[in-house]
Amino acid sequence: MEDDARTPTEKEHPGPATEGSAPVASSPTTTSAAGTNSSGPLPLRHGHELPYVAAPSSYLRPKPISRTMSDNRASGPLDKEQMQGLRGVREFLKVRTSYDVLPLSFRLVVLDNNLLIKKSLNILIQNGIVSAPLWDSQNSAFAGLLTSTDFINVIQYYCQFPDEIAHIDQFRLSSLRDIERAIGVLPLETVSVHPMRPLYEACRRMLKTRARRIPLVDRDDETGREMVVSVITQYRILKFIAVNNEQYTMLLKKPVQELGLGTYTDLATATMGSSVLDVIHLMVKYNISAVPIIDKDNKVLNLFEAVDVIPCIKGGAYDELSATVGEALSRRAEEFGGIYTCNEDDRLDAIFDTIRKSRVHRLIVVDDDNRLKGIISLSDILKYVLLYGEEDDDIRGN
Numbered sequence: 001m002e003d004d005a006r007t008p009t010e011k012e013h014p015g016p017a018t019e020g021s022a023p024v025a026s027s028p029t030t031t032s033a034a035g036t037n038s039s040g041p042l043p044l045r046h047g048h049e050l051p052y053v054a055a056p057s058s059y060l061r062p063k064p065i066s067r068t069m070s071d072n073r074a075s076g077p078l079d080k081e082q083m084q085g086l087r088g089v090r091e092f093l094k095v096r097t098s099y100d101v102l103p104l105s106f107r108l109v110v111l112d113n114n115l116l117i118k119k120s121l122n123i124l125i126q127n128g129i130v131s132a133p134l135w136d137s138q139n140s141a142f143a144g145l146l147t148s149t150d151f152i153n154v155i156q157y158y159c160q161f162p163d164e165i166a167h168i169d170q171f172r173l174s175s176l177r178d179i180e181r182a183i184g185v186l187p188l189e190t191v192s193v194h195p196m197r198p199l200y201e202a203c204r205r206m207l208k209t210r211a212r213r214i215p216l217v218d219r220d221d222e223t224g225r226e227m228v229v230s231v232i233t234q235y236r237i238l239k240f241i242a243v244n245n246e247q248y249t250m251l252l253k254k255p256v257q258e259l260g261l262g263t264y265t266d267l268a269t270a271t272m273g274s275s276v277l278d279v280i281h282l283m284v285k286y287n288i289s290a291v292p293i294i295d296k297d298n299k300v301l302n303l304f305e306a307v308d309v310i311p312c313i314k315g316g317a318y319d320e321l322s323a324t325v326g327e328a329l330s331r332r333a334e335e336f337g338g339i340y341t342c343n344e345d346d347r348l349d350a351i352f353d354t355i356r357k358s359r360v361h362r363l364i365v366v367d368d369d370n371r372l373k374g375i376i377s378l379s380d381i382l383k384y385v386l387l388y389g390e391e392d393d394d395i396r397g398n
């Protein structure tokens with residue numbers, strides 16, 4: 001649930017909306033023992049008895065490709081088709097604006113910078129969102145984005161200065177920059193984009209700064225002051241591409257292995273018995289937003305995401321961070337959609353099909369025995385779609 005807006009209506013160009021009918025991990029085809037930890041099975045809540053891992057392979061592999069078929073290696077025509085697909089998607093991103101990505105109606109929760117951090121956490125949880133733009137009401141200006149990274153920073157501060165726990169409760173959102181300084185992390189560059197600029201520009205800016213979401217900021221004609229229109233995420237952009245460009249994404253027939261899509265070495269992993277704090281340290285060290293949870297045979301059991309940190313510190317319960325990952329995951333919301341897996345032989349067109357139909361934020365790459373091979377994040381996909389084969393494939397702003 002990393003996408004911020006709960007959207008009743010999705011815009012499409014052309015055709016009917018599809019998100020409402022997304023088969024979000026409802027019938028897993030790959031099973032694993034999510035919900036167990038090294039010290040025995042966790043109590044499973046009603047409806048969570050089945051494993052959470054979903055391999056949407058029924059549509060992830062529209063046409064199985066034989067491993068020995070050198071269709072991909074021999075592949076002048078396949079290369080051409082792939083580039084044609086990429087070019088089609090890039091053209092689409094250049095003629096659409098960020099505004100086009102917004103659903104017909106949506107709700108935006110903006111938080112005053114003066115709010116206590118503790119309260120902001122409750123507001124996010126109550127509204128079922130994981131991020132919100134901040135507003136500096138003194139200067140009537142946009143003041144950045146509150147995301148799970150900020151809460152991870154507060155946790156790091158707590159670890160470095162445990163005696164400060166009484167003060168942590170009194171910190172306001174405006175103190176987040178001081179917290180960054182105190183723990184020695186570089187403040188994230190707050191990039192924003194005008195909603196009417198090409199979507200391509202928003203994507204390039206996100207890739208350049210490694211941001212997973214970008215605020216759309218306009219100026220009020222009368223007052224000249226900034227206005228936050230909305231925030232768009234990598235997920236929403238890729239969904240928008242998938243829904244509106246099937247004629248191009250269907251040309252992306254190369255398997256992820258051949259594309260080198262994702263990360264396959266030096267993977268950060270944890271077990272059900274690891275502490276939440278350990279996993280948070282891994283996320284900070286690797287600058288990543290999710291850690292696969294594996295068993296002793298390297299089989300994937302689950303995934304701990306940065307957003308899973310939020311409920312862990314609800315009510316200022318920082319001492320609960322020593323709880324195990326297994327315990328933390330068992331507190332996930334009932335509507336948690338599951339995690340998605342794919343195989344190295346799966347093709348990018350099939351991944352786009354999955355994105356079109358489901359709420360996917362990353363795919364764990366597994367072998368036929370569900371052993372971890374790699375991870376494909378939305379930023380990997382966005383980067384490939386935007387930059388592969390481009391002469392200037394360094395990540396410049398636009």
Ligand code: AMP
Pocket residue numbers: 212262263265266267268269286287288289290291292362375376377378379380
């Ligand atoms: P993300 O944090 O999901 O946007 O991913 C940022 C980059 O880190 C991408 O290139 C991912 O492939 C990679 N990545 C994501 N999760 C992990 C992980 N657990 N271990 C190693 N690399 C990862």
